[in-house]
Amino acid sequence: MTQTRAYGATSASQPLAPLSIERREPGPHDVKIDILYCGVCHSDLHTARNEWQNTLYPSVPGHEIVGTVSAVGAKVTKFKPGDTVGVGCMVDSCQHCASCADGEEQYCENGFTGTYNGPMFGGENTWGGYSESVVVSEKFVLNIAHKADQLAAVAPLLCAGITTYSPLRHWNVGPGKKVGIVGLGGLGHMGVKLAHAMGAHVVLFTTSPGKQDDAKRLGADEVVVSKDQAQMAQHTGSFDFILSTVAASHNLDPFLALLKRDGTLCLVGAPEHPHPSPTVFNLILKRRQLAGSLIGGIRETQEMLDFCAKHGIVSDIEMIAMKDINGAYERMLKGDVKYRFVIDMATLKQEAKAA
Ligand code: NAP
Numbered sequence: 193m194t195q196t197r198a199y200g201a202t203s204a205s206q207p208l209a210p211l212s213i214e215r216r217e218p219g220p221h222d223v224k225i226d227i228l229y230c231g232v233c234h235s236d237l238h239t240a241r242n243e244w245q246n247t248l249y250p251s252v253p254g255h256e257i258v259g260t261v262s263a264v265g266a267k268v269t270k271f272k273p274g275d276t277v278g279v280g281c282m283v284d285s286c287q288h289c290a291s292c293a294d295g296e297e298q299y300c301e302n303g304f305t306g307t308y309n310g311p312m313f314g315g316e317n318t319w320g321g322y323s324e325s326v327v328v329s330e331k332f333v334l335n336i337a338h339k340a341d342q343l344a345a346v347a348p349l350l351c352a353g354i355t356t357y358s359p360l361r362h363w364n365v366g367p368g369k370k371v372g373i374v375g376l377g378g379l380g381h382m383g384v385k386l387a388h389a390m391g392a393h394v395v396l397f398t399t400s401p402g403k404q405d406d407a408k409r410l411g412a413d414e415v416v417v418s419k420d421q422a423q424m425a426q427h428t429g430s431f432d433f434i435l436s437t438v439a440a441s442h443n444l445d446p447f448l449a450l451l452k453r454d455g456t457l458c459l460v461g462a463p464e465h466p467h468p469s470p471t472v473f474n475l476i477l478k479r480r481q482l483a484g485s486l487i488g489g490i491r492e493t494q495e496m497l498d499f500c501a502k503h504g505i506v507s508d509i510e511m512i513a514m515k516d517i518n519g520a521y522e523r524m525l526k527g528d529v530k531y532r533f534v535i536d537m538a539t540l541k542q543e544a545k546a547a
Pocket residue numbers: 232233234235236238351352355374375376377378379380397398399400403437438439440459460461462463485486487524525527531
């Protein structure tokens with residue numbers, strides 16, 4: 193075991209603070225990664241504050257990791273020291289159920305192991321990317337083809353990117369499709385960029401009128417302020433697909449009403465409190481579907497990274513020092529980030545040196 197510096201929460205009511213965790217020595221199939229950058233996902237905040245009531249403490253969040261390989265086990269074939277790699281939301285899964293066989297490890301029937309907070313249903317804890325290094329089985333390590341000066345902005349692709357890419361692909365978003373993205377935060381701004389790159393007509397729904405110009409810059413063809421009923425009504429019955437990334441409980445009916453016959457509203461936002469139940473008639477009268485989607489499998493995550501490298505897509509980021517994480521959480525709650533905080537992990541080492 194190696195003592196590793198990290199930042200984490202010891203209870204739901206405590207701010208994140210420096211702590212020391214133990215990482216295993218790399219086994220034959222493991223890759224050890226020095227973490228360069230880690231994105232800040234709203235799921236990190238939900239978890240640190242136990243909003244999903246399943247947090248194992250101490251909790252070290254972070255599942256948008258980019259780093260450099262520092263060591264590999266004897267049987268590792270895909271990576272060597274010095275490689276630039278990524279780790280997303282998963283570090284293991286059973287590898288023998290039907291979902292794992294299909295490369296959809298996020299739906300592992302025996303429960304995948306999260307990069308942090310361990311198995312969903314009890315068992316050992318795992319610690320995420322708010323730390324100086326991590327040891328991960330090579331099956332769950334991704335190859336990064338972006339340029340060296342883009343790496344900080346690549347980190348958010350590992351969760352925000354794949355969580356929006358996967359449903360956009362699953363529901364065949366592309367040319368000729370009218371697609372809505374709800375919420376312009378970390379996930380939402382990636383959803384806009386990706387749906388635009390896939391060739392769809394993209395409409396961004398926001399509660400923040402001040403984000404309208406940005407949304408267009410990011411690739412939205414139209415922007416709708418979702419609190420404005422007149423603007424919403426102009427789009428009734430016109431969408432093939434809408435992806436909601438909203439991190440809080442809200443009324444789904446105004447969005448269901450915008451779908452065409454057979455259209456789908458897919459939820460990826462995972463708020464602390466449930467949404468009010470939608471009106472059944474909004475579903476049955478047009479055979480509409482209400483769906484959900486969870487991150488994406490490892491094969492699809494690599495596909496997404498390669499798609500982004502090819503199309504020059506990265507996240508819009510604001511870099512922070514590790515010690516600024518608690519303030520960043522407060523700003524994320526206010527929607528005050530364009531559009532993803534990324535922690536420069538060198539600041540954790542500097543902090544330790546100065547102490
Ligand atoms: P985020 O950066 O905080 O963005 C959420 C956006 O939702 C906000 O920017 C805001 O956009 C909109 N929003 C509208 N009303 C809101 C309210 N009352 N409170 C908060 N936000 C509101 O969060 P994120 O990192 O993109 O994550 C979004 C959600 O997805 C979180 O619940 C997260 O846990 C979840 N998530 C799910 C998966 C999955 O696999 N399904 C993966 C990662 C994250 P506007 O200002 O434009 O309205």
